[in-house]
Amino acid sequence: MFYFNKKTSALVLFDAILIAFSYFSSYLIRFDFKIDYTYYRNILITTLFFVISITVSIWLFKGYHIIWKYATADELIKLLFSILIGCSFATFICYIFQMSIPRSISILTFVLTSIFLSGIRIVYMYANRKIGITKGVKSQKQRRAIIVGAGSAGQLILDEIKKHPEMGIKPVAFLDDDKSKHRRYINGVVVLGNIEDLPYAVEEKSVDLIIYAIPSAPSNLLRHVLELCNQAKVELRTIPGIYEILRNPQVLNARNIRKINLEDLLKREQIKIDLEDVTEFLVNKRVIVTGAGGSIGSEIVRQVLRFEPAEVVCLDIYENTLYELQQELRSTPYISKCRFLIGSIRDVSRLESIFNKYRPEVVFHAAAHKHVPLMEENPQEAVKNNIFGTLNLIEVSEKYNVQKFIMISTDKAVNPTSVMGMTKRICELLVQAFNAKSKTEFSIVRFGNVLGSNGSVVPLFIKQIEKGGPVTVTHEEVRRYFMTINEAVQLVLQAAAFAKGGEVFVLDMGEPVRIIDLARDLIRIYGYEPDKDIKIEITGLRPGEKLYEELLIDKENCVATKNDKIWIEKVNHNVLSQKEDILSNLFFLKDKIEVLNSEEIKTYLKALIEEFEQPLITVMEEKGEI
Structure with a gap:
């Protein structure tokens, strides 16, 4: 009123x-x-x-x-x-x-x-x-700024800055490669010249801040602007990316001008998903997300909620991250649909009580121990959590007639050399084996590293840079596939909508990135010169670590889907008839897990994988679903 x-x-x-x-x-x-x-x-x-x-x-x-x-x-x-x-x-x-x-x-x-x-x-x-x-002038020194990009986003940011003088920013020029705009004025601010002229424009206009306002441009342009800013010794900031703007146009305002991050430099063509498919899959469904407090799990929760599910149960053993997610969602209209539960996938009785009460129709399984070096030192815990925790969840899902079960896997499960990779590969085999003889549709989504996820290399590099270096890289030629959390989860939901059961969905991660190049980009983001201001130190590969991750998309061994970023790997047909053999081997391991030493566990895991890795054929083709 x-x-x-x-x-x-x-x-x-x-x-x-x-x-x-x-x-x-x-x-x-x-x-x-x-x-x-x-x-x-x-x-x-x-x-x-x-x-x-x-x-x-x-x-x-x-x-x-x-x-x-x-x-x-x-x-x-x-x-x-x-x-x-x-x-x-x-x-x-x-x-x-x-x-x-x-x-x-x-x-x-x-x-x-x-x-x-x-x-x-x-x-x-x-x-x-x-x-x-x-x-504003009296209270603080105004920063003279150049806006890179004289398009609609740049013009809007200029208007926003003028409306908020308390920010202490004074735009004095635009730079844009569109020559028809040169020497013309936008709301009193001149378009001075090309982006390449940035160092000269900085000197001419006595500028100490650059605002990058081209959200739809490829990342290589932003990388070039960053190099020009480092050359001119000025700070670079940017506006929200095109994905954020499309999701919420209100984010395009002066208060969201921020420092650039690694995601900005690695962004690719905007991912497109079929919203109708995903909506039909999730609307009015009861959903459980395991590992809901983690990077991937929490983003699955956020994105699932946009598709009007009936209820989302957020399950995690770690209370701190689950509490943070709860506090984040408390201020949204989605909070009434969320249930935040503490529990471990190792605890069968806890899972039974949760499934009996909430009767989920869809399960997203993102809970796992994932840190490669730690799992090399603690293989018992990797086996207990990743393998037997997943087995518990699979069996309870089958018992309570879950419609779809989507397991989040990793590129490290491809020809695995680490304990973590081997446990995830065995989980994949379990999911496929149960799918063959179950009414529940069990499927897998596999992808590589996620930028900004808990424990990833990026936060480590940032801490090292803030301390003045050195930044530690294990090997000059180490390469990894990277994707943003938003991108990965969008594709997970699309793959889940496609799933019929038994598939291993493989996400197209683009080209692998050299970790040393990633480190150099981060150093430049902080305004330093790599190997000059901040040293890069090579430390050597860690136990279980590969120089190169396996190629995720081998088109000869994959089947295309309607989405060009999602492929279906040709899966092991023999696994379909070997469920009992897999389980008997796992039960033997479960009985011996406390007495076997680390090396014996690794040997057993490797032998178990090799026993079931047979020539690959396309299950989906045989089912006539592709």
Whole structure:
């Protein structure tokens, strides 16, 4: 409900005086300042109609709800429209009560009222912004900035900065490669030249900040701008990426100008998913996400909630990250659909009670021990959690008639050399084996490293840079596949919508990235010169670590889907008939896990994988589903 405060009441009163003045002035103009006295009584009564009608119209169109200090052209247009409606309604009332007025009076009243009411607001807006700028200058030193990109995003950011002088940023020029814009002005700011001219523009305009405002451009352009900024010794900031803007256009504002990060430098072509498929798959479904507090699990929760599920159970053993997710979602309308549960996939009785109570239809299994060096030192725990925890979850899902079970796997499961990779590969075999003889559709989504995930290399590099170096890289030629969390989870949901059971969905991660190049990019982001300001130290490969991850997309061994970023690996057909053999081998391992030493466990895992790795054929083709 809207209540009038003192300021609003004063504005309504002031508007009423201006409307009355405009109406009376219309008669003066109409009759060349010689009004017949017979009109006076009529003018007094009809003035009241116009004043009430116009002020009520402005109120109905929320003209008195606006904070005019921050208003834009849209608010002014809405004001003019409400004045037009008010004048039209007042004229209609006058004719109903047979208080005839000249037609020109209504038109003149609209014109004069529009000039006075909008004019006084424009003066107020301009004065406040000037005062704000003055205060900003007094309170802090303004940073002179160049905006790279004179397109719609750059223009919007310029307007936003001008509306928020308290940010202490003063745009002094644009740079854009579109020559037709050169030496032209946008809201008082000149387009100085090409992006390549950045170092010269910085010197000419005494600039200490660059704002990159081309969200749809490829990452190599941003990388080049970063190099130019390092050369010119100025700070580089950017605006939200195209994915964030499409998801929420309101993020494109001055307060979201931020430092660039590695995701900006590694971004690829925007991923497209079939929203209709995913919506049909998830709408009104009861969903469980294991490992929900982790990087991947929490993003699955966020994105699943957008598709209107009936309920999402967030399950994790680690209370801190689950609490953080709960606090994040508390301020959203989704919180009523979420259940936050502490529990381990190792605990069968806990899983039984959860599944019995919530009866999930879809399970996203993201819980796992994933750190390669740690799992090399603790193979017992990797086996207990990754293999037997997954087995528990599979069996409980089958028992409670889950419709779809999607396991999150890793590129390290491809020809694995580490304990973590071997445990995940055995989990894949389990999922495929159970799918062959179950009503539940069990499927796997496999992808590589995720930027910014817990324990990834990027946070480590950042800590090392902030300490002044050195940045440690295991080998100069180590390469890894990378994808952002948003990208990975979008494709997980799309793959889950495609799933019929038994597939290993493989995500196209693009080209592998040299870790040493990634380290150099991060060093430049922080404004330093690699190997000069911050040293890079080669430490040698760690136990279980590969120089190169296996190629994820081997098109000769994969089948295409409707989405060109998602492929289906040709899976091991023999596994379908070997469920009992796999389980018997695993039960033997389970019985011996506490007495076997680390090397014996590794040997057993390797032997178990080799026993079931037979020539590959396409299960999906045999089923006629592709």
